[in-house]
Amino acid sequence: DFEAALEEVKPAFGAQRETLESYCTGGMISSGPVFDHLLSTCHRLVNQVRSSENTPLLTCLLEGPAGSGKTALAAQLGILSEYPFVKVASAENMVGYSEHSKCLEITKIFADAHKSSLSLVILDDVERLLEYVAIGPRFSNLVLQTLLVLLKKRPPEGRKLLVCATSSSGDVLDTMGLSDVFNVVLNVPPLTLTEEIETVIQSLDVFSRADIPKAVELLGAGAMPIKRLLMLVEMARQTGDSGATRISLRDWQGVLEDLGTLP
Amino acid sequence: DFEAALEEVKPAFGAQRETLESYCTGGMISSGPVFDHLLSTCHRLVNQVRSSENTPLLTCLLEGPAGSGKTALAAQLGILSEYPFVKVASAENMVGYSEHSKCLEITKIFADAHKSSLSLVILDDVERLLEYVAIGPRFSNLVLQTLLVLLKKRPPEGRKLLVCATSSSGDVLDTMGLSDVFNVVLNVPPLTLTEEIETVIQSLDVFSRADIPKAVELLGAGAMPIKRLLMLVEMARQTGDSGATRISLRDWQGVLEDLGTLP
Amino acid sequence: DFEAALEEVKPAFGAQRETLESYCTGGMISSGPVFDHLLSTCHRLVNQVRSSENTPLLTCLLEGPAGSGKTALAAQLGILSEYPFVKVASAENMVGYSEHSKCLEITKIFADAHKSSLSLVILDDVERLLEYVAIGPRFSNLVLQTLLVLLKKRPPEGRKLLVCATSSSGDVLDTMGLSDVFNVVLNVPPLTLTEEIETVIQSLDVFSRADIPKAVELLGAGAMPIKRLLMLVEMARQTGDSGATRISLRDWQGVLEDLGTLP
Amino acid sequence: DFEAALEEVKPAFGAQRETLESYCTGGMISSGPVFDHLLSTCHRLVNQVRSSENTPLLTCLLEGPAGSGKTALAAQLGILSEYPFVKVASAENMVGYSEHSKCLEITKIFADAHKSSLSLVILDDVERLLEYVAIGPRFSNLVLQTLLVLLKKRPPEGRKLLVCATSSSGDVLDTMGLSDVFNVVLNVPPLTLTEEIETVIQSLDVFSRADIPKAVELLGAGAMPIKRLLMLVEMARQTGDSGATRISLRDWQGVLEDLGTLP
Amino acid sequence: DFEAALEEVKPAFGAQRETLESYCTGGMISSGPVFDHLLSTCHRLVNQVRSSENTPLLTCLLEGPAGSGKTALAAQLGILSEYPFVKVASAENMVGYSEHSKCLEITKIFADAHKSSLSLVILDDVERLLEYVAIGPRFSNLVLQTLLVLLKKRPPEGRKLLVCATSSSGDVLDTMGLSDVFNVVLNVPPLTLTEEIETVIQSLDVFSRADIPKAVELLGAGAMPIKRLLMLVEMARQTGDSGATRISLRDWQGVLEDLGTLP
Amino acid sequence: DFEAALEEVKPAFGAQRETLESYCTGGMISSGPVFDHLLSTCHRLVNQVRSSENTPLLTCLLEGPAGSGKTALAAQLGILSEYPFVKVASAENMVGYSEHSKCLEITKIFADAHKSSLSLVILDDVERLLEYVAIGPRFSNLVLQTLLVLLKKRPPEGRKLLVCATSSSGDVLDTMGLSDVFNVVLNVPPLTLTEEIETVIQSLDVFSRADIPKAVELLGAGAMPIKRLLMLVEMARQTGDSGATRISLRDWQGVLEDLGTLP
Ligand SMILES: Nc1ncnc2c1ncn2[C@@H]1O[C@H](COP(=O)(O)OP(=O)(O)OP(=O)(O)O)[C@@H](O)[C@H]1O
Ligand SMILES: Nc1ncnc2c1ncn2[C@@H]1O[C@H](COP(=O)(O)OP(=O)(O)OP(=O)(O)O)[C@@H](O)[C@H]1O
Ligand SMILES: Nc1ncnc2c1ncn2[C@@H]1O[C@H](COP(=O)(O)OP(=O)(O)OP(=O)(O)O)[C@@H](O)[C@H]1O
Ligand SMILES: Nc1ncnc2c1ncn2[C@@H]1O[C@H](COP(=O)(O)OP(=O)(O)OP(=O)(O)O)[C@@H](O)[C@H]1O
Ligand SMILES: Nc1ncnc2c1ncn2[C@@H]1O[C@H](COP(=O)(O)OP(=O)(O)OP(=O)(O)O)[C@@H](O)[C@H]1O
Ligand SMILES: Nc1ncnc2c1ncn2[C@@H]1O[C@H](COP(=O)(O)OP(=O)(O)OP(=O)(O)O)[C@@H](O)[C@H]1O
């Protein structure tokens, strides 16, 4: 019955692999110990669900500011887990759905997961699934209640489920009582240390080695989400001569000024 | 007519027994006098409904923080009561239901109970049945009003009913006037005393006797819900070599650090 | 036409008598002068509607804390009035009704009453009919407006109507402007004086005469709704040996401790 | 076409006369100059609409506390006006109507009035038509907007309309901007002066002449709505021997004590 | 195509002329320089739309307190403009309409205007179209958004449109962002100067010349909407002998006293 | 497939070109360095999307006060980009649409864009698409959530998309979390410097050279949206003799006085 399950869900996973890879194109860069620790804790959860008989259900929330790399991390986890059933529940696939249809879809994903011996469900951008907006605040209580129940519902005897959710509104999920139902809550921070930023920039190999310290300095102190850093680099790359392989510090400064990022 | 009722509801109970047992797998561990006292008060209620002619209806609320063992306690009560009719009303079985359907389902459960000579209805996670969320706050007034009425409605002449509800939002139920309609409100606390935690850890038999005091100390002072304690222990067990029978203090500390539980 | 009315409504009353009696099983105990005065004022209203030509409509609100005996008092009034038409409007009979259906039902009851020469309508637990909850606060304005109009609408020429409502949220009805439309508002207090509690306990005849003062003392000072007192007594009775006729002070103290009633 | 209109609406008026009379059974008692002045201002409005060509539409609001006699005054006006078309719009005739149906009904009444050469529309208890409740506050904006428009809409060339509304929530109508659209706002006060109360009591002829000052004194200082005064008197009348023609001061005092009116 | 348009819309205008005239029966009285200036600015807008090619759309808001003459002014503008297409959008013609139907109607009026070469649309009493009420506050966001868009939408190439709106809640329209979309906002004040009031009273020719200063003085200082002034005068006229051609100061004072206008 | 796409969307673009041009009739005037810088940053984005393989999706928000020229700038960008697919999503084309239909329409526009190799979507007046109003505040959360998701959704492999949105409520979009999802946020300011105003007036060539400084001075200090400046100039042009080619300072002052713009 284990093999049957493997067979049965493989195609589904096939389709999901592409989706997962599109969330972390270009591969993952390690920015330092914080990132490494995060990744290893995630692996621990993947392994525990696979091997322990006492925790048929583990739920984990990745929360951090916009663009810090949460979705990429969850997708990476999905690829590396090699679970027979991996499925992403994302608002991107539910544009225009009514609250009710969203709930049906999410319930369906969990029901499918409950049918597989070993499953991973990724709830990407939970606040989007919840249709959350700070004004009011407003959100879909229907979706929230569905999540609150599904995240506590044990899979049937003999099935195991890992749930990994991402959110950039950790405090909101707190107030909603949603953080409480997760077994584990992990913070995914933006790049904050000069060394972290430098490590990422080095990996990208777009500045001449000598320019890197100055390039980092121009970004000023303060948190920098990896998403924004990648965009700034790309913009500067397009500014230079199409033949040039490296970004000049002048182009770099130009981009930072235009986009008001310069301190 | 008593026997008829017994026969008639037995199958229903049969189905429920499995459900009840799934809520307290692994058996109940006594953490000390507070737990024992709680259990005995519950028994007193079960007995009173069975024997007294003057209290055809008794309603009891078990309230306490997340993971303190409320559902397990209520399920245990259901198993031990040996009432001919025992039924759990839980949001888990009503995912995606409209408010109206929830009310119908709950009303049906009470109507069935009113048909049996001796019944126990467990309302698990009342705030989930109510679709409660602190933001707003929002909840289903339809479900609330249904509960407010059903919890006061006497069963027909000659029938007896015990209702046992669980909730981790006691103060919210207060404000809703829901606590008021219960005859008895019992607090189910998390583990708070060092002795309580030690007793539970001892029962689990996962540390070498000598390590227990240090293991408990690492948890720091402060309340610890039994649910969380069981998860931490399981996680640490998976960390060690698969051959090892005991958790080393190092693995224990590692888990506590990873999950940010270390003081 | 008077006799015709009598005949026509008798069956309805027959059905209602059982309902009324179920609200005051065990008979009414007088706890002292406050209770006696309340009962006599109620009788005065019953008589005035029967005999005066100038007050075809009288409306009376019994308000007091939970369990103080309001419903029992109203039911008692219904039995003693011997009006040809007596009808209870209660949320218990409207579980799952929509706001609209509730209004229809209530309107129907008043329309029926307007057809009888002499009628009593009991609106039990008005805040439940209103689906009131303090959070928000929320309630059915549809039901409220229906009550506000029906409570002021004179019966047709030659018909007489007494309306008796009960509520444990007097202040809320005030804010809603509902108290204002009642001709008479009577407070039904909990037992507050030591003598009142003693009188009730004596009537129940469950303690040995010598133990009564001590038993009352154990309840501490402060208001005690009669409903709660009766439950505590019953619980203590079940604790003792099944052969025992009296409650021992030890069992009494045990019950009070268990339920956290002990001061 | 004037005569045609007269004929056409007479039956409608016939039906309304009974309704109007039921609102002021027992005739109107003048309590003193304030009352007289109020009545004469009302007459002035009735006459102006009848005779002036320049004011085809006049709207008047009678506002005052509960039971001060507003509806009786408006009904009296309707009877004395002798307009060919008089119609009462009251929530009493719309119990259970949806907001929309209420608007339709009100719009119909104004449309009918616009068809008659000379009309009086009485809007009784405007806050009931508006389904107003102080909690929230809530009300039907649909009905409000309908009134706001209809109260400013001129009848067609050659038709004349007087609108007389009653309300016990003058300040609420202010906030809603509803008072603003009335041409005239008149206050209908409760009885406040000792002389006013005395005059009314004298008219009722239920105390012996010598007892009147004492009877009035027992009522204490402060405003007394005429509705309440009439009820107290009736209650006291029922208390005495059925043969007695006068109320004794003792019975009077008894009633006041029972109903908590005694200072 | 210009002539075709003229022909096509003329009948529509015919029907509207009566409506427009009914809003300013009795002709317009100039109360002084403020009024004259207002009228001439309005004319300037009418002419600019007719002659300039660069402003195919001009929108103007007349705002001022209740009864200051806004609707009369807009109607006057409509008559004097002699545009081939003039249309009034008013809540009076939409009593009982749903929000949606109101939007349809308004959109239809603008669509029709966009078909004519030169059009004037009058939005009378914008806050009534918006179903605005200060409690809440509540209003139809559907209508508001429709107006916000239509008031900025350029007519098709070669067509010209002037929009003139009236409102007595200028500050509310501000908060709604509705004032912002008008090109021009003009204040229509009540009569405030003694001279203005005197000028209007003189024009009415209802007091003997000698009485006018005293009559004005009796009105006290403070703003007086022209609507109220006209009503007071008419009321006083009806008070005197039907033969009398002038209002006596005594009758004048009587009316002011009755309606509580006397300082 | 690239050419196919080009062909396929060209007609759509043809229809859009007219729309785009109607938003910037009369051509764009450069008011100075701020404007030039803004325009060049926009061009940089257009080029980056065209040439870089790493940024298949770029989103840009133009925010600034009413009438500062945001829509004109976005339209200009659309014309100059020469992308094969350009489409404007504007509330103007959705008057009377339900929230749901608006979402469908917007989703359709993005879906079409995702089918073209290189697309520009202009979201004009985002707060109108959102049906935003400051009172409440209220807005369509359905539309908001749709935008929040679509603005982050990567086009399919090999397609590229630039989104350019305009809004005059930048701070509101902030609170909604909508600004956060844009890669770039650019401020479009009103004219603030005397030189900027002077430059624009000079370009219009409506004052005699000598009058310009005085004309600018009359406008006073403070921000002046270009939209308002153009309207004032046009109004003054219409005031003068139809033969005159220049605006006299007297006419200029007259217009400023009438519209209350004079300091
Ligand atoms: N460690 C990493 N190494 C390289 N690229 C990364 C890494 N983390 C994230 N990225 C890239 O950064 C971009 C943004 O990351 P991602 O979408 O995961 O962030 P996020 O936190 O989910 O953002 P949001 O809050 O907007 O949902 C993606 O293109 C992703 O591929
Ligand atoms: N006394 C006990 N001995 C052993 N295991 C227990 C005990 N109490 C609870 N558990 C176990 O702890 C876990 C959590 O308990 P349970 O679900 O009853 O807590 P809860 O208070 O209902 O939590 P929640 O607030 O999340 O509903 C369950 O797996 C249950 O089997
Ligand atoms: N005077 C009395 N003598 C004996 N029993 C009484 C008396 N009053 C009330 N009871 C009993 O007490 C119990 C509670 O009374 P009841 O339901 O009338 O209280 P209540 O005020 O309506 O409560 P609630 O606020 O919950 O509606 C009932 O079982 C009733 O029979
Ligand atoms: N001047 C009066 N003389 C005699 N009876 C009166 C007089 N005014 C009112 N009443 C009587 O008093 C009672 C209450 O009056 P009414 O209903 O008009 O008051 P109301 O102000 O409309 O009350 P509510 O605020 O409840 O609507 C009626 O029975 C009416 O007949
Ligand atoms: N200048 C004027 N000369 C003569 N009559 C006028 C003048 N202005 C207004 N009126 C008259 O005054 C009355 C009220 O004017 P109008 O309805 O235009 O005021 P409004 O400001 O629109 O009032 P509201 O705020 O109630 O809509 C109308 O009968 C109108 O004919
Ligand atoms: N740089 C410019 N040169 C010439 N005309 C301009 C310029 N910018 C804007 N305009 C003109 O000014 C008018 C208003 O500009 P536009 O509608 O773009 O402003 P907006 O900021 O979008 O206004 P809103 O906030 O009302 O949407 C238009 O007629 C436009 O053609």
Ligand SMILES: [Mg+2]
């Ligand atoms: Mg993400």
Ligand SMILES: [Mg+2]
């Ligand atoms: Mg539980």
Ligand SMILES: [Mg+2]
């Ligand atoms: Mg009761």
Ligand SMILES: [Mg+2]
């Ligand atoms: Mg009334």
Ligand SMILES: [Mg+2]
């Ligand atoms: Mg007007």
Ligand SMILES: [Mg+2]
């Ligand atoms: Mg714009």
